[in-house]
Amino acid sequence: MRTHRDPQTLADAPSVLDRMARILAARGIDQHTVDALPDEPEPYSAEQALSAGLPPRYRDAIAQHPQVLAWVRQVAALTAAPSLGARRQVTTGPSLLMAGAVGAGKTHEAYGAIRALVQAGIGVRWRATTAADLYAELRPSADTDAERVLAAYSRVPLLLLDDLGAAKSSEFVEEQTYRLINRRYNSLLPTLITTNLPIKDLRTCLGDRVTSRLAQMTTRVSFEPVDRRRLPRAA
Numbered sequence: 001m002r003t004h005r006d007p008q009t010l011a012d013a014p015s016v017l018d019r020m021a022r023i024l025a026a027r028g029i030d031q032h033t034v035d036a037l038p039d040e041p042e043p044y045s046a047e048q049a050l051s052a053g054l055p056p057r058y059r060d061a062i063a064q065h066p067q068v069l070a071w072v073r074q075v076a077a078l079t080a081a082p083s084l085g086a087r088r089q090v091t092t093g094p095s096l097l098m099a100g101a102v103g104a105g106k107t108h109e110a111y112g113a114i115r116a117l118v119q120a121g122i123g124v125r126w127r128a129t130t131a132a133d134l135y136a137e138l139r140p141s142a143d144t145d146a147e148r149v150l151a152a153y154s155r156v157p158l159l160l161l162d163d164l165g166a167a168k169s170s171e172f173v174e175e176q177t178y179r180l181i182n183r184r185y186n187s188l189l190p191t192l193i194t195t196n197l198p199i200k201d202l203r204t205c206l207g208d209r210v211t212s213r214l215a216q217m218t219t220r221v222s223f224e225p226v227d228r229r230r231l232p233r234a235a
Ligand SMILES: Nc1ncnc2c1ncn2[C@@H]1O[C@H](COP(=O)(O)OP(=O)(O)OP(=O)(O)O)[C@@H](O)[C@H]1O
Pocket: 057, 058, 064, 100, 101, 102, 103, 104, 105, 106, 107, 108, 109, 163, 194, 195, 196, 228, 229, 234, 235
């Protein structure tokens, strides 16, 4: 018969503390250094974990555009729980092409959309990058594996690809964009894309293979041509 044991605290278990001290010592870590580390509060809710990963400028962004809110509802409706009782996860869904002038609020709406999904209690594995940063990450270099980088952006359930078409066009840019968009297109993975360019300029910049896929996989969202950064009281 199993007997009930009261839960032990670390303080009640000197052998555990001794063992921990031996492990730290074996790794060359001074116990006193560990003791002196400040107690930083860890993010404890999904929303706080999300906030920690958001750029501070967009940490409080709230999506307001009706088409963006409709996209949130669509993606939320397509979520699935990996097992009974588990939290629903973003797995598939449509994409948005958010087009408009500089400062119109595209990136704000995109982060607002991600926040709205998290606030709805949905598990969202997401990544965000600007197209220019992505190309920089994908350039061949001695210390990064560009294929792994591309695979991570291709497979993440929700991707924010910001400022598509803002980088100087080249064969490399066209090819890498095609590889990323084609994989996400084939896998029916939701992608929030922002751009300053009209579609005909995107075609010139990225080629027909990319823009044809975007035409099918995205709903186009247009923004009023107002530069919000230049409005009075914009900080
Ligand atoms: N609905 C909103 N409410 C309050 N502030 C907003 C809103 N939309 C945008 N902003 C603010 O306006 C500024 C410009 O917005 P944002 O960066 O989203 O523009 P953008 O369209 O992505 O511009 P760009 O094309 O230059 O990247 C930011 O400071 C942002 O926080």
